[in-house]
């Protein structure tokens with residue numbers, strides 16, 4: 001069975017569940033952009049998330065991975081599904097002040113080969129912290145795999161890393177936004193995706 005997915009196919013799957021949308025968006029920062037990613041639209045669709053996680057698992061199947069680990073919250077689901085595809089256990093790391101750490105009684109064998117997974121990487125901070133947490137727990141984080149790298153830069157997670165899809169989404173200050181200039185209706189996705197013009201009514 002060929003479970004490798006092309007970036008075009010990955011993008012189509014994300015669009016099919018509304019996890020990636022094109023249009024004219026006002027981001028929480030106040031900047032405007034022509035694309036918007038909402039991972040929870042993917043995580044609420046097990047059949048789509050599971051297909052993407054199987055493809056993620058294939059990228060590291062050669063590496064004799066012994067456990068898959070991800071950052072809570074979204075990474076719990078991704079780690080679980082990738083681990084299922086690889087036939088190994090999973091674990092998840094949780095916020096502890098500035099860092100992430102493994103709680104809940106997760107114990108790693110010394111040198112256990114761990115694959116770190118993440119859904120959508122914006123800065124890479126969480127995935128990098130899972131790499132650090134796995135090392136701190138005595139394991140050997142050998143690599144990372146993420147569904148979408150939307151940082152606009154190559155992944156820098158402290159271990160060799162692959163992404164199923166790279167998205168470089170430009171954003172603009174409102175006064176310089178070409179989509180405003182074209183008169184496209186503006187959407188504020190944080191407020192249930194309703195059009196902004198309607199929000200005050």
Ligand SMILES: [Zn+2]
Nearest residue numbers: 032177179180
């Ligand atoms: Zn705009």
